[in-house]
Amino acid sequence: MKILLTGANGMVGKNILDAAKKHSHQFIAPSSQELNLLDFNSVQNYLEQHQPEMIIHAAGIVGGIQANMAQPVKFLVENMQMGLNILNAARANKVQQFLNLSSSCMYPRDAANPLQEELILKGELEPTNEGYALAKITSTRLCEYIHQEDSSFLYKTIIPCNLYGKYDKFDPKNSHMIPAVIRKISEAKKQELSEIDIWGDGLARREFMYAEDLADFIFYAIDNFSAMPQNLNVGLGTDYTINEYYQAVANVIGFNGKFVHDLSKPVGMKQKLIDDSKLKAFGWQFKTSLEQGISNTYQFYLSEYDHD
Template sequence: MVGRNLQAHPGLQGIAVLAPGRNELDLLDFGSVERYLRANSPDLIIHCAGTVGGIQANMREPVRFLLENLDMGRNLVWAAKNAEVKRLINLGSSCMYPRDAQNPLKEEMILRGELEPTNEGYALAKVTIARFCEYIGREDPGYQYKTLIPCNLYGPWDKFDPGHSHLIPAVIHKIYQAKIAGDEEVVIWGDGTARREFMYAPDLADCLVRAMQHFDSLPGVMNVGLGRDYTINEYYRTVAQVIGFEGEFVHDLDKPVGMKQKLVDVERQMGWGWQAKTSLLDGVAQTFEFYRRQMAPNG
């Protein structure tokens, strides 16, 4: 999702972009990654690949989420160092923050407490790679490997399959299917009061383009977010408004909900001079149009 939205950003016009798919480059194969980087000698790498999914997928497959994200990050970062690529932007995740940390989540809180158990494997991998980038620059300041920590994301090219998706695409799929089936109720996990911060993925792409253009001023570790969050219930209501679903919502209080709040602090980001522009309503509407055109199994 992030890579496709980044490639679509007009700020990349005139820049030679290498964006190998899995069939061309397997990031789980260190030798292949190192040979690829030595052969192509990129000026800068943006690491936005990953094995990702929502709460169901993370709870079901913690081994895969830990190992694949750890291996991809380790292989790419170490191969970049061996190939003498001096600049790299690594994408972390707000899952890196402790489960009981005070919101908003400041960058210095990483590794200051226990991680959220429902996505611990993924978070451990992300924390490790962020520290790996920091260590490389600490040993040799000629290598500037920086980490951006986005809040939760949604948008075009997201995963809409409920078994693998995050909140907003899963809700879009669920409510759209309920509407076309004529269902009168949609189930929400938990009481819906947990708060989440979701940013439209093209906005992150805009931040990444600015990071490329102003790499030297980019902090070594920086959150990227909205600076505000919404309840799960508000996300459901916004999606229902966009789709035109007029049924009721029912809460399943026996289901896990994860952290009660996860809002990143954007003081460092604002000081650097960037902020997201897309409203929740506009972002959901554009994401739904993408889903309806390309992904909806009955649309």
């Protein structure tokens, strides 16, 4: 199949392209210079020219709590524009299959865990990343509406839990938790610090999946696309506390100092665990343990960022 992948330069995109080497699909993976998703005409012309049979939409403006709180306009407007442009152009060009990547931050902040796919729009969103969540909800609903109006369009959404892995960002200002912790603990070990601070009490629970596993899922989904549910959580179905993640990273890196909690800092939602019953019924399960994933990610960090 000829598949257009947006966001090929991001962590998810690069992991998908790595995995693609083991499969026979033909991938088109334009840079943002070649395909400007913020400009509808650019998207329309690109699809007319290349005629993909399927689109995987993995592009997005992403970041942790700090980035979301600092730039809510960008997170809402640009993510929404990209989603609307690529979906509307795909439909106009009669692309029959569309796999939309969303996020578990779409779920209501007070929803009962584990989070079921049916909970979208059933309550208030978490304020720290509301703009991003609104954009993701819009694309998810638009996929549903397009399929509703014409069932020959299989436009479906996967909702991954938090991700980490190779090609992650390790910049403390805009990285997600695990890469930020890897960098923080790695630097603390180098500087021989005796303690590290953790935002909040460290008891909030998070579910993090190794990005290579998500790429593995995506190829499973491509092969079984008509059987895949309209909206599908993709994750582990199990979670850990922030404290446990810090400890797991410390174990891999060999840091023996202690952790101190900074209770003045924001922590986001108390828990964000996806319900994986539909995922299991669809026949897929993750492969990489937390320790193995952290170890692989740390090796990647050392090879790319830590050259002293």
